[in-house]
Amino acid sequence: MSKKTIILTIAGTDISFDPTPELYGEYMGQMAQGDLVDAAHNFVMQSASEDGKPALRELFDDNPGAPMQVAGALIKEYSPKVAISVKK
Numbered sequence: 001m002s003k004k005t006i007i008l009t010i011a012g013t014d015i016s017f018d019p020t021p022e023l024y025g026e027y028m029g030q031m032a033q034g035d036l037v038d039a040a041h042n043f044v045m046q047s048a049s050e051d052g053k054p055a056l057r058e059l060f061d062d063n064p065g066a067p068m069q070v071a072g073a074l075i076k077e078y079s080p081k082v083a084i085s086v087k088k
Contacts, residue, residue: 008074016049
């Protein structure tokens with residue numbers, strides 16, 4: 001998969017993210033182990049551009065549910081659903 005920069009507008013601020021297959025894999029692994037909040041926080045912060053991290057830290061300090069919301073939006077854009085059907 002080629003590098004895909006994603007820009008999300010979060011609380012009025014545009015923040016760039018550069019998720020990688022490795023970060024996505026780590027995120028899925030942590031999620032599978034039940035570590036949902038830390039997985040979301042780590043995926044978002046590791047994918048975020050350096051200049052966007054201070055705004056994310058402030059948002060996350062004010063809203064403990066924000067990492068899950070941001071990770072959800074990021075995953076939705078990074079890994080869109082694929083149409084799959086089973087032929088019988």
